[in-house]
Amino acid sequence: VQLQASGGGLVQAGGSLRLSCTASGIFSYYEMAWFRQAPGKEREFVALVRGSTGGTRYADSVKGRFTISKDNAKTAMYLQMNSLEPEDTAVYYCAADRYSYAGTPRPNQYNHWGQGTQVTVSS
Numbered sequence: 001v002q003l004q005a006s007g008g009g010l011v012q013a014g015g016s017l018r019l020s021c022t023a024s025g026i027f028s029y030y031e032m033a034w035f036r037q038a039p040g041k042e043r044e045f046v047a048l049v050r051g052s053t054g055g056t057r058y059a060d061s062v063k064g065r066f067t068i069s070k071d072n073a074k075t076a077m078y079l080q081m082n083s084l085e086p087e088d089t090a091v092y093y094c095a096a097d098r099y100s101y102a103g104t105p106r107p108n109q110y111n112h113w114g115q116g117t118q119v120t121v122s123s
Contacts, residue, residue, distance in 0.1 A: 001025035001112045005094045008117030011084055015121070019079040021094030021114055027051070028072035031100045034079050035107055036090035036119075043093070045105045047079060057105070061087075084121045091116040 007019040021032065033048035047058045047068040056068050067080040077094060095110035 001096070003094050003096060003112055003114035005092065005114035005117040008092060008119045010120045010122065013085055013121055013123050015084050016080070016082045017084065017119060019081065019092055019094075019117060019119075021077040021079075023075040023077070023094075023096055023112075026075055026096050026112065027098070028075060030075075030096045030098050032070060032077045032094065032096045033105055033110060034068065034077075034092055034094055036088075036092045037116075038090040041090075043107045046092070048105055049077060050100055052100075081119070084119075086121045086123045089119060089121050091118050 002024045004022045011017055029051040031048060031050050034046040035043050036046050037043040045059050046062055047066055049056050049068050049070045065083045069078045093116045094114040096112045097110045101109050
């Protein structure tokens with residue numbers, strides 16, 4: 001299994017970025033998610049999309065600003081990030097797993113990870 005995240009960059013507050021995650025070796029029913037990790041902080045959940053139903057979940061901090069989507073034909077996932085804030089600055093990681101879990105998604109629930117892409121939002 002390989003996941004490849006891309007699309008990060010430097011943007012001013014209020015701007016937008018679109019992250020992409022392409023996957024190989026997984027099936028369309030896999031759940032895929034985005035996490036992020038800021039310097040000195042733990043990796044935190046951002047958003048997920050369930051492969052079987054297409055259902056989505058978001059962290060409260062990004063609701064209404066970020067939109068996650070998935071292309072099952074390509075086993076690719078996207079994160080459209082609008083109204084970016086300096087607090088969104090972090091390395092963003094995509095993750096995938098064949099199982100879905102209840103409750104707040106935790107990093108240790110995902111077996112497959114991409115390498116991360118840096119998002120920097122200047123004030």
